[in-house]
Amino acid sequence: MSTDHGGDDHGHHLPAVEDWPRGFGEASWWPFITALGAGGIYLGAALFIVSGGSESTIDPMLAPLATSASVGAFLFGLYGWIYHAFVTEFWSSGADETSASALRWGMIAFLGSEIATFGGVFTYYFFIRAGTWPPGELPHLTGSLVIINTAILVASSLTLHWAHVAIRNDDRRKFALGLLSTLILGLVFIGGQVYEYYEFIVHTEFTVTSGLFGSAFYGLTGLHGLHVSLGGVLLAIVTIRALAGQYSAERHVSVSTVSMYWHFVDVVWIFLVVILYLGGSVGA
Template identity: 35%
Template sequence: MKTNSAQVAMQEEYFVPQPSLYPVILSGGMFLLALGFIAMINGAAFGKWIMLGGTAVILYVLFGWFGRVIGESQGGAYREWEDRSFRYGMVWFIATEVMFFAAFFASLFYVRVISVPDLGGMVGAHGTSLWPEFSGTWPSAGPQGPAFTPMGAWGIPALNTALLLSSGATLTWAHWGMLRNNRRQLTLGLAATVLLGSLFLGFQAYEYHHAYSELGLTMGAGAYGATFFMLTGFHGFHVTLGTIMLAVILLRSLRGHFDAERHFAFEAVAWYWHFVDVVWLLLFVFVYWV
């Protein structure tokens, strides 16, 4: 009876991992990355090499640390308590991401609805317009900004919208396959989602090249250029992270990980990807279309 009681008590304890040097090593890698970037923007040739060193350290930690977590999960260290806390943590993480993008959308709203119209209506001391040729309409580079052509919605942006919406559907299809323990459907759905995410990034890179080389649309193109690249650029960064995470989940699925009962990592990445899809829909409407 004592042995059984001890086993039950042990099963009810929250899993606490062994102490690790990975957080310290990761901090060192991030410091090297920042130091190299600062040196590079100040003209130091060695800055890029320090950045590469910092990136290598960060990648080492990611592979080692995440590999340990995967090993703990597959070894049965995580049970109901841990699963619940992981889900709470992912929900709060996505909540912070919502606030992150909300700040940029709020900036776009302020510039379009308040700042630019106010600049167009400003008058000087003698009742004359400060910028007679500036109408204060959107899209705008400001009273004295460079000329540019705004990015249209119907073209690559519309194609990328179709790609991301399709990726959400293929990921949901993969999820259904996992819940039915259909490994083929799971892996095919994940592979299709990774492919669609990669295509999105490829088309966005082409769009950026087209904007810079042919439209005159750069980060220096006033308020429109700044808000356009900040919003679409950070979203593209999130798509990149999501695609990498989906590729990892695909590799884990090919190795037999996840089933109808144990699949938090899959669901966490799926939540993140669907969040990225929703953000893109808002971008397409308020940055490209309206």
């Protein structure tokens, strides 16, 4: 979306001006780069599974290399997409309630597609859970780590809500403090997930190739971890903008949309704990 803002652009440029060849109209490379990175993550997962076979001719190093490059491309594309689509617009746009409503409904539509994505993987788990249980040896799932991680993620939703209320009341200090707290808690949660993976893989040899439950466990928790990481990027951008004084009681639509997304990943995690961790332990 491009508007003639004259020379008052504060050093920013719109993506249609420089990020796309002339003659292609209002478009940007960033969504394409983001989608390419996301697709590469699936490719890396496929390479990991295929290269794990005893007769595989694929170099095992290809999987982590492809995954790392894809995650980098995904985050880079996401940053450019969000920055040029939202940050540059801030400097010249007013508090347009119509645009704000469109962004909120856009986030709702996106979360609807995310529900369908998680629903597909949950359906796979329900199918294997309905069969003989357990489908092989399972690790101890309901340890203190998952309880602590759950408490951390729930607390991050509370601090984000506190920050959202603060900016509505035009309290910038509490707003910035709430965002920073949420970002730190989110990073700690991701660190906890990485540590849990380390414990399972190294100490119990429970990996994504450990039968049906292994693929379901790492598929669901890995997908959720990717979404939390994405939320962390969004929170970091919002936090940087908050520290720069860009938000006010009248202009905080991106805070609202990021808040919706973060609460969504929080709710999904609660479902994961109940269905995957607690449900997987029942009858094991």
